[in-house]
Amino acid sequence: MLAFFKDPRAVALLLAASLTILSNTIISPALPGLQASFPDNPNAELMTRLLVTAPSLLVAFFAPFAGMVADRFGRRRQILVGALLFSLAGCAGTLLPSLETILISRLFLGLSVALVMTGQAALIGDYFDGEARGKFMGLQIAVVNFSGFAFIALSGFLAGMSPRLPFLIYALGAIIFPYLWFTVKDPVAKASTGPEVAGENSGSTGWVLTLMVIVTLSALSFVVFYVVPTQIPFYLATIGFDSASAPAQVLAMVTLAGGATALAFGRIHARLGHGLTPACGFLLMACGFGLLDWVHSMALIDLGALFIGAGFGLTMPTFFAVALDAAPAQHRGLVSGAITTSIFLGQFISPIFSMPMVGAFGYEGTFGVAAIMLVVTAVVVYLFFQRQGRSTVPA
Incomplete structure (x- = not known):
């Protein structure tokens, strides 16, 4: 497992995977405060809950198309665009004036997650063969779980100060963007971590x-x-x-x-x-x-x-x-x-x-x-x- 952390490509894919855990649950601790922030909105109770589920619906709809785009135009470009859109759409909730506009930003967040997840998963198949691929998938699930635990704790702390502050955690996409730019590459030929398997x-x-x-x-x-x-x-x-x-x-x-x-x-x-x-x-x-x-x-x-x-x-x-x-x-x-x-x-x-x-x-x-x-x-x-x-x- 430690060998993966010496491979910049593997680290980049793990960082990209960590974004996906943020898409829905990161704002959950802030929902009561957000609802209370819009007392004049008669639909505040429903709309604050939709803020959590809306990205999932958009990811489910767009992911197959994003996967086909990645196959045709390359995974690298898609991950980079997705990471930037992730931060823009996610952090927008800090400043947007209404629940309706925040909900729209969450829909764009779902689109960004579809771009990142499909490109990232496809690159795992490009970079690693079956032997290393299984190990990396296990490491990725572990990173997603542990990072999710940390981000939820941070969100709870920030939500205690203001229900808008947890949206700033989405800036992670912009923070890791330079690293993704320099390390994520579309392989010209199959990049393998082990012996080639004929016909793979x-x-x-x-x-x-x-x-x-x-x-x-x-x-x-x-x-x-x-x-x-x-x-x-x-x-x-x-x-x-x-x-x-x-x-x-x-x-x-x-x-x-x-x-x-x-x-x-x-x-x-x-x-x-x-x-x-x-x-x-x-x-x-x-x-x-x-x-x-x-x-x-x-x-x-x-x-x-x-x-x-x-x-x-x-x-x-x-x-x-x-x-x-x-x-x-x-x-x-x-x-x-x-x-x-x-x-x-x-x-x-x-x-x-x-x-x-x-x-x-x-x-x-x-x-x-x-x-x-x-x-x-x-x-x-x-x-x-x-x-x-x-x-x-x-x-």
Whole structure:
């Protein structure tokens, strides 16, 4: 893992990935203050919540097109434009005079995230072969988790001073822009970190079917995973944990466990392979939701959150690694765009899925249904991906 930090290209891709965690949640601590800042707006309650979900919807819509643009016109230019737009659209919320104009800026923020994510993911496929690619995907998920934890803490601190200050965190895109300019390059020929594999650039047969399965599973993963941040705060209040620190504690457990597991992804993937790695991830998540279904003590709820975060840290790196391994080099932008769309569409759909479930079965019943869905998904994932063969990532 340390070798990646000696490679300027890898560091640039990690910095670009860190931008994506900021797109939605970074302003969450400021939402009550923002709502109170516009007492004359009759739609303030709804619009402040749309500020969080609007970027996801735009990313889901534009990512496939952004992926095709990256394939045609190059990844470097797209990442640079996306990073600048990210800062302009994100920081605009500091000064804009109304919720309507802030909402419009959030839509442009979603477009910038689509540009950065698809270009960044495609470059991972360009820069690294399967052996190093799996390790890098695990490191990236870990960096995203740990940076998200730090940025949320910073946002909470700034929101305590002014609900507008968290928008300044989006300036990170402009701060890292010079580094991206000098280090991110569109490779003329395949840049490989290991021996060339004959025919790798042409992809594998059946890669379209593999991509369709991965897109479906990625969306499903985020639909279920986002039950935690969207429903846990309300569930904890119903069982007596109504302090604001309680849901923050649970989300911290999820984030830290996901980051820790992702750091070990390379070694785990090497031993378990393409099929068993995500299957174990889904089973860990099922255990976590099963605990939430049965327990009411904070310690055991935290344990369930650890299981959910750890499991999630095994699933998404596998999906990206398998898709980039299977796809032809000239279609990696399209592949990364499709997976990006599925991720953000899953985030957007999650409350639509979970709210009727909560109304019909209660919070515990919803967690139980999620656990059953994850067990079934683990079986399907294992049966489909095990045929991809065992990973060759070294321990």
